[in-house]
Amino acid sequence: MGRIVQLQQQQASQASEPTLQEMIAQVLTIARRRTGLGPGEFADRINEHAARSAKKGRRKPGLGPTAILAYEAAEALPLTDHYFTAIWVAGFPVRETLMRYITSDGDAATSA
Numbered sequence: 276m277g278r279i280v281q282l283q284q285q286q287a288s289q290a291s292e293p294t295l296q297e298m299i300a301q302v303l304t305i306a307r308r309r310t311g312l313g314p315g316e317f318a319d320r321i322n323e324h325a326a327r328s329a330k331k332g333r334r335k336p337g338l339g340p341t342a343i344l345a346y347e348a349a350e351a352l353p354l355t356d357h358y359f360t361a362i363w364v365a366g367f368p369v370r371e372t373l374m375r376y377i378t379s380d381g382d383a384a385t386s387a
Contacts, residue, residue, distance in 0.1 A: 300349035306365035307343065314340035321360045
């Protein structure tokens, strides 16, 4: 069973700016909707990808629809590998974006 990490809401620096948790929730909601999958199906796709790519002996996630809904409601934060897998399933070029960042000078404006 996947873990759900409870959040303490951070205050945005300005009322109009979303918090990091809110942004993560919004990205995950958009990602799932772009796939056209329900929360359970989306969790299954993340689990399938993680199982295929996990190193031998490494624990595999057991995400379910409850975890996906908690992430989308900003009630919990996904583990990093779940987050990147979720946006990858939706078509975001995770590997290419991370490689571009790693090989750049670190300036987010030019490397994202």
